[in-house]
Amino acid sequence: MNDIIKQIRTDLRLSMNGAVSASMRDKGVNYRMNFGVGIPRIKQISEKYGKDKQLAEILWSEDVRELKILATMIYPLEEFSIEDANKWISVNLDQEMREQLCKNLFQYLTYADVLVEDWIKSESEDIRSTGYWLFARLCIVKSEATDRVNAGDLLDSAITDLKGESLMLRQSAVNVFKFYGRLSDSNASEVMQKVSRFEVSTDSLEKEVLSMLKFEFDME
Numbered sequence: 245m246n247d248i249i250k251q252i253r254t255d256l257r258l259s260m261n262g263a264v265s266a267s268m269r270d271k272g273v274n275y276r277m278n279f280g281v282g283i284p285r286i287k288q289i290s291e292k293y294g295k296d297k298q299l300a301e302i303l304w305s306e307d308v309r310e311l312k313i314l315a316t317m318i319y320p321l322e323e324f325s326i327e328d329a330n331k332w333i334s335v336n337l338d339q340e341m342r343e344q345l346c347k348n349l350f351q352y353l354t355y356a357d358v359l360v361e362d363w364i365k366s367e368s369e370d371i372r373s374t375g376y377w378l379f380a381r382l383c384i385v386k387s388e389a390t391d392r393v394n395a396g397d398l399l400d401s402a403i404t405d406l407k408g409e410s411l412m413l414r415q416s417a418v419n420v421f422k423f424y425g426r427l428s429d430s431n432a433s434e435v436m437q438k439v440s441r442f443e444v445s446t447d448s449l450e451k452e453v454l455s456m457l458k459f460e461f462d463m464e
Contacts, residue, residue, distance in 0.1 A: 319349060
């Protein structure tokens with residue numbers, strides 16, 4: 245296993261982009277190590293090693309951007325439990341890592357809907373953001389799991405979190421409206437009904453969200 249990890253690190257060093265790494269640090273993306281390697285290249289490296297639970301867990305434990313992303317790509321879906329999912333999101337995630345987790349791993353899990361419903365009830369804003377983003381990913385890939393999520397509760401929760409202090413939380417909540425509404429005209433109507441009170445709101449953010457959704461669903 246040590247030889248495999250050493251080879252992965254060598255692959256990353258050979259693909260290192262110092263300018264990208266420095267730019268990420270300047271934007272507040274902080275890891276013990278960041279090689280600045282692009283996602284397509286990380287994907288190529290992951291294909292050399294196949295699916296491997298033990299390797300994925302070791303890579304995820306490292307505070308290295310590329311190793312964590314690799315871990316999301318090589319973990320066998322059938323061996324990834326709800327307990328694993330909760331453990332993996334218990335660390336502070338930046339938006340890139342949140343997206344990679346949802347895109348490469350979470351959206352394919354048979355219990356993805358359970359994760360969404362559990363996470364949007366969390367007291368942690370970061371975990372709620374991940375729940376919203378996972379639901380958006382399920383909508384993007386048109387997963388049947390979206391039908392198992394209680395849409396009414398989800399939309400109500402997203403409306404509440406529009407008032408959150410976290411910009412990422414607010415954006416994740418808005419994504420729920422957009423991607424859920426894109427699935428069908430009836431979904432779009434359901435979203436617009438939920439936010440209809442924004443029409444008489446004095447809150448500038450609610451007004452902005454309402455205007456954006458009207459444009460999104462061609463309901464100007």
